[in-house]
Amino acid sequence: MSKLWGGRFTKQTNRLVEQYTASIGFDKALAEEDVQGSLAHVTMLGKCGILPEEDMEKIKEGLQAVLGKIRRGELEYSVSDEDIHMNVEKNLIEEVGPVGGKLHTGRSRNDQVATDMHLYLRKRVVEFVGLLHDLQETLIGQAKDNLETIVPGYTHLQRAQPILFAHHLMAYVSMFQRDIERLQDSYKRINVLPLGAGALAGTTFPIDRHLVAEQLHFDAVYENSLDAVSDRDFILEFLADASILMMHLSRLSEELVLWSSTEFRFVELDDAFCTGSSIMPQKKNPDVPELVRGKTGRVYGNLMGLLTVLKSLPLAYNKDMQEDKEGMFDTVETLRGALQLFAPMIATMKVNSGQMREAVNKDFSNATDIADFLAGKGLPFRQAHEVIGKTVLYCIQQNKFLLDLTLEEFKQFSPLFDESIYQVLQPEAVVNARNVYGGTATTQVSAAIGRAEERLAAT
Numbered sequence: 145m146s147k148l149w150g151g152r153f154t155k156q157t158n159r160l161v162e163q164y165t166a167s168i169g170f171d172k173a174l175a176e177e178d179v180q181g182s183l184a185h186v187t188m189l190g191k192c193g194i195l196p197e198e199d200m201e202k203i204k205e206g207l208q209a210v211l212g213k214i215r216r217g218e219l220e221y222s223v224s225d226e227d228i229h230m231n232v233e234k235n236l237i238e239e240v241g242p243v244g245g246k247l248h249t250g251r252s253r254n255d256q257v258a259t260d261m262h263l264y265l266r267k268r269v270v271e272f273v274g275l276l277h278d279l280q281e282t283l284i285g286q287a288k289d290n291l292e293t294i295v296p297g298y299t300h301l302q303r304a305q306p307i308l309f310a311h312h313l314m315a316y317v318s319m320f321q322r323d324i325e326r327l328q329d330s331y332k333r334i335n336v337l338p339l340g341a342g343a344l345a346g347t348t349f350p351i352d353r354h355l356v357a358e359q360l361h362f363d364a365v366y367e368n369s370l371d372a373v374s375d376r377d378f379i380l381e382f383l384a385d386a387s388i389l390m391m392h393l394s395r396l397s398e399e400l401v402l403w404s405s406t407e408f409r410f411v412e413l414d415d416a417f418c419t420g421s422s423i424m425p426q427k428k429n430p431d432v433p434e435l436v437r438g439k440t441g442r443v444y445g446n447l448m449g450l451l452t453v454l455k456s457l458p459l460a461y462n463k464d465m466q467e468d469k470e471g472m473f474d475t476v477e478t479l480r481g482a483l484q485l486f487a488p489m490i491a492t493m494k495v496n497s498g499q500m501r502e503a504v505n506k507d508f509s510n511a512t513d514i515a516d517f518l519a520g521k522g523l524p525f526r527q528a529h530e531v532i533g534k535t536v537l538y539c540i541q542q543n544k545f546l547l548d549l550t551l552e553e554f555k556q557f558s559p560l561f562d563e564s565i566y567q568v569l570q571p572e573a574v575v576n577a578r579n580v581y582g583g584t585a586t587t588q589v590s591a592a593i594g595r596a597e598e599r600l601a602a603t
């Protein structure tokens with residue numbers, strides 16, 4: 145089969161070279177975007193008088209026919225046509241005859257492939273923002289059901305201060321909000337049109353790039369033709385955003401794995417989201433969060449991979465850049481898989497509030513509050529800290545918790561103690577005492593939920 149670029153060549157391409165350089169195996173994922181870009185390009189060629197109206201119409205009809213085949217899964221891709229761009233063009237020519245060969249007027253595959261990638265990622269941003277909204281909604285739902293659930297809050301994975309479980313869940317809602325905003329911000333740079341840059345320097349045809357941008361709903365056109373075909377920042381940015389998002393999912397995953405263990409028993413993931421062991425009949429493994437945690441590695445890898453491909457790459461297009469695709473597609477699939485599973489997994493998760501309460505009752509996470517109590521009575525906080533440190537040590541030696549101490553015992557450590565200390569030390573009181581904006585007090589967490597719901601409703 146003859147090549148679209150065969151004129152200059154006297155020999156057939158070596159079979160292994162053909163296979164090695166072809167990208168059709170993976171860039172066929174861009175088939176619809178490729179046709180979409182071509183439709184806008186040929187319309188512009190017609191409107192600018194570069195192609196006769198009838199040629200434009202014929203090519204558009206042909207492209208629509210090719211698009212139909214793509215959507216029905218009927219398009220036959222061939223490795224000898226190297227990539228999606230030449231596969232579509234070959235099919236178009238088969239469809240409408242030699243006039244199809246006029247489509248590529250004033251265009252290069254270099255600005256074409258960049259355009260396809262912009263069109264593709266634009267859709268992914270919308271998709272992932274949607275999936276993140278679903279996840280936020282689920283987390284908010286669980287938070288609302290757990291406005292009275294108190295759980296130890298940790299630092300250094302040591303019990304620190306009791307918090308509402310709702311507050312813990314809402315922390316993730318905030319993290320995913322930043323992920324949403326990062327993706328939305330990247331959209332500004334994704335939604336810029338490279339087409340019209342030609343191979344690198346522009347084109348001799350009197351094209352109208354803005355007309356193409358308008359048709360494809362791009363907000364702007366690349367300023368510099370060399371930059372237009374060399375730029376892959378927008379993909380890097382997506383991969384970086386995806387890496388941060390996966391990092392967030394991996395932290396939540398790690399917590400779910402911990403909380404599902406017999407040692408914690410804070411939550412139980414639904415049977416439908418767990419798997420068993422082929423040897424140990426008692427096992428119920430949290431495979432999904434484990435795998436999300438594990439797959440974070442490949443998402444980081446894809447970012448590092450592309451950063452490395454682009455490092456020191458001279459302007460403008462180099463074949464190296466074809467390596468921008470597989471990692472990006474892999475990240476898209478990995479992210480989609482994780483996000484699609486996370487929302488229903490969180491929605492069906494059983495929260496063991498009794499076990500959480502048990503943990504809170506058997507710890508010293510209210511110690512800060514008695515230190516604050518003494519400081520409130522005028523003792524310098526540093527001294528109060530020292531006094532309570534000694535009190536805690538005494539409790540540990542006596543195998544007691546703070547609420548088990550008698551007032552006499554308390555008074556041994558400071559004469560400032562009185563009956564009200566028992567109220568101050570109740571987990572509810574400890575939680576509700578943190579009534580600052582962004583704190584764990586019930587009113588604050590309810591307000592945070594309200595704000596998050598308002599944001600969601602506005603989308």
Ligand code: ARG
Binds near residue numbers: 227253257465
């Ligand atoms: N398949 C190529 C890629 O993905 C398309 C651009 C090829 N351009 C070229 N001049 N070889 O990068």
